Amino acid sequence: MNHQELDEYWMRQALAYADKAEAENEIPVGAVIVQGGELIAAGWNRSIGCHDPSAHAEMMAIREAGKRVQNYRLVDCTLYVTLEPCPMCAGLLVHSRVKRVVYGASDAKTGAAGSVMNLLQEPQLNHQPEVVSGVLAQECSEKLSDFFKRRRKEHKAAKKARKLQAGNTAQD
Secondary structure, three states: OOOOHHHHHHHHHHHHHHHHHHHOOOOOOOOOOOOOOEEEEEEOOOOHHHOOOOOOHHHHHHHHHHHOOOOOOOOOOEEEEOOOHHHHHHHHHHHHHHHEEEEEEEOOOOOOEEEOOOOHHHHOOOOOOOEEEEOOHHHHHHHHHHHHHHHHHHHHHHHHHHHHHHHHHHHO
């Protein structure tokens, strides 16, 4: 397999973890960490369920990888994530010395790998991982868009039901 095919293969694995997040009603973002062609860790968004704003897919995968390799440095690892890392996760990736970061969808609101800022490539920092963007971008973007469309529809239906309930209560 060439580099692009490998990146797409591992991004599909990350997308499968995004499905786990969605099954838990979390924002569907998944991440996997690969070292030497082997999956060593995975994570998915768990902020809502864990009541932890730092429980992003990247954070969960990095924590698992550190335990697996028994080191807080992940120098020969590649992280694949379905959404461009935020500033918190980008900082984590710099500190953990991940060699490569490959992401799918860009994040125009909080992206820290080039969309809003480029923390991962900041020359003043002591580490700059290689960054590859846009791998299976359309699939990754659609997963997020579909999730938020469904969630808005659910919120609208719940609001309507509450309004109907309030109206019925007033008539009783």
